[in-house]
Amino acid sequence: MRVAVVSDIHSNLHALDAVLAAVDADAPDELWCLGDLVGYGPRPNECCALIEARAGVCLAGNHDLAVRGTIDLDEFHGDAALAARLNREALTSESHAFLDRLEPHGNAHGVALYHGSARDPVWEYVLSDEAASATLALADSPLVLVGHSHVALRFNELEGGLAPAGTTLELGDTPTLLNPGSVGQPRDGDPRAAYLLLDLVARRAEFRRVAYDVGRTQSEMAQSGLPGPLAARLALGQ
Numbered sequence: 680m681r682v683a684v685v686s687d688i689h690s691n692l693h694a695l696d697a698v699l700a701a702v703d704a705d706a707p708d709e710l711w712c713l714g715d716l717v718g719y720g721p722r723p724n725e726c727c728a729l730i731e732a733r734a735g736v737c738l739a740g741n742h743d744l745a746v747r748g749t750i751d752l753d754e755f756h757g758d759a760a761l762a763a764r765l766n767r768e769a770l771t772s773e774s775h776a777f778l779d780r781l782e783p784h785g786n787a788h789g790v791a792l793y794h795g796s797a798r799d800p801v802w803e804y805v806l807s808d809e810a811a812s813a814t815l816a817l818a819d820s821p822l823v824l825v826g827h828s829h830v831a832l833r834f835n836e837l838e839g840g841l842a843p844a845g846t847t848l849e850l851g852d853t854p855t856l857l858n859p860g861s862v863g864q865p866r867d868g869d870p871r872a873a874y875l876l877l878d879l880v881a882r883r884a885e886f887r888r889v890a891y892d893v894g895r896t897q898s899e900m901a902q903s904g905l906p907g908p909l910a911a912r913l914a915l916g917q
Contacts, residue, residue: 680788681705684859684875686713686826688730689742690720690766691863691913694872695729697891698862705876711736711787713826714794716778718742718759719864719909721899723766726863727774739781740794740827741801746770747778750801758906765904788879791820795827804828808839811856821854824875830867831860831875831886841867844888857884864909870916 683702688695702710712734717723723746730737744750745763747770755763770778783800785792796803796810797817805811805825811834814823831842834856842848848855860873867873871888878884897910 680709680879681707682709682711682788682877682879683707684711684713684824684877685862686794686859687715687740687829687861687863688712688717688726689715689861689863690717690723690726691872691896692720692722692725692729693896694863694891695726697889698872698874699729699733701887701889702874707876709735709787711792711824712738713740713792713824713859714738714781714783715740715742715826717746717766717770717774719762719905720896721903721905723769724771724774727777731777736785736787736792737781738785738792738794738826739778739783741783742766743778743781744783744801747775758909762905762909769903786820789820789822790879791818791823793823793825796825797823805832805834805856805858806830808834811839812836815854815856821852822850823854823856825856825858826861828858828866829861829864830858831873832856832858833884833886842886843867844869844871844873844886846886848884850882850884860886860888864913865916868916870914
């Protein structure tokens, strides 16, 4: 059982297309998405349609909840708020209906899934040993996947930290938390789109990165009236 895991796509169609092409070459059995299909970027509807068609499991992230209207846009500030508002205005009824079906937590094949964390599936960032340990303690599975931070990470009871491209882990039976990183807006210094390849039988995880046409997404963001700083950060992986 091999699974490709994506998260934090953020309406970046060209990053998603590049990741899905790489996933197709890997030929996993399933695709899972940990949420935040929309927000920040220019192509929310196309990203929703692709994930609806391709993903066997999909969570809702905080931006999905805001764009669909479950979370008030006042919870967001500055550029994030403007992008969420523009994505909400652009959302089709089909995309809205898909987002409405999603929840910020789930479980698949014995793997616990959260957009944020077990303590707060919507808002908490798992970026520290303490936060990772808390989620591992609360989860009902020894293997936990989270998104939200836009940083590819791995934690277990012995160690934790960044998981750059090419990192391969033998999972064994040790409780482990993994974050695949972000498809559409990485924040770990590597601007390439991120995803995780997980083998649930061999108990192995591989962190992957894929280059995409950042400039094309930036041009579409400008045409959509999205804030310039959101476009600029894509080239920096910040």
